[in-house]
Amino acid sequence: MMYKENTRGYVPLMRVMLLFVVAVAIQGCHKSETQELYHKFPGSAWERFNLLSFEVPVKKAAAYDIYLFARFTPEFQYETLDFNMVMNTPSGEERIHEYQLEVKSKSGDFSIECSKDSCQGMILLKREINIGKPGILKIEIENLTPHLSTTGIKGVGIRLKPSGK
Numbered sequence: 001m002m003y004k005e006n007t008r009g010y011v012p013l014m015r016v017m018l019l020f021v022v023a024v025a026i027q028g029c030h031k032s033e034t035q036e037l038y039h040k041f042p043g044s045a046w047e048r049f050n051l052l053s054f055e056v057p058v059k060k061a062a063a064y065d066i067y068l069f070a071r072f073t074p075e076f077q078y079e080t081l082d083f084n085m086v087m088n089t090p091s092g093e094e095r096i097h098e099y100q101l102e103v104k105s106k107s108g109d110f111s112i113e114c115s116k117d118s119c120q121g122m123i124l125l126k127r128e129i130n131i132g133k134p135g136i137l138k139i140e141i142e143n144l145t146p147h148l149s150t151t152g153i154k155g156v157g158i159r160l161k162p163s164g165k
Contacts, residue, residue: 033059033165038157044073045151052141054158058090063130063163068141068156069122070101072110076119076152079104082144085125090135098144099123118154128163 037054058064070081080100087095101123105111112121131137139158143150 034159034161036157036159038155040155041153043151044075044154045149046143046145046153046156048143048145048148048150050143052156054139054141056137056139056158056160058131058134058137058160061131061133063128064126065124065161065163066126066129066137066139067122067159067161068099068101068125069120069159070103070156071154072103072112072119072121073117073152073154074119076103076150078145078150079106081121081150081153084142084144086140086142087126088138089129089131090137091132095126095129097125099125122159 035056037056039052039054066087068083068085080102082098082100084098085096089095101121102111103119103121110119112119114120125139137160141156141158
């Protein structure tokens with residue numbers, strides 16, 4: 001009789017533990033594979049010759065979308081953020097391209113998503129780029145704005161996301 005009472009108390013505990021393990025396993029399976037690295041600028045200013053280097057770990061060979069995002073303050077005064085990107089894949093392939101992230105309209109209003117005291121813009125750098133092997137994806141970003149200091153930028157980041165997700 002005593003054995004059955006202990007078993008009854010033991011079975012619900014086992015069910016709770018099993019449900020917990022299943023919930024953790026499901027959460028792990030649906031974990032986002034998107035990676036983000038962000039560089040914050042002291043004083044919300046990006047110095048002209050301050051090259052940003054990002055080293056993004058790539059865990060598996062696949063097709064990825066790569067984005068640059070930037071956060072701005074109301075003090076940002078240009079229509080675009082001009083920059084150059086140099087990207088080196090884990091397999092040694094190098095890609096170089098100049099971009100313009102549209103930030104403001106011709107009338108001076110922000111044309112990107114804004115909240116109370118900041119705005120965030122994003123631009124697609126590469127769509128469905130096939131990264132052939134795991135390793136480190138190296139991305140260098142150079143500010144091409146023709147001033148020694150570009151004020152009104154809180155920071156710049158890189159987002160790596162599996163294509164189609």
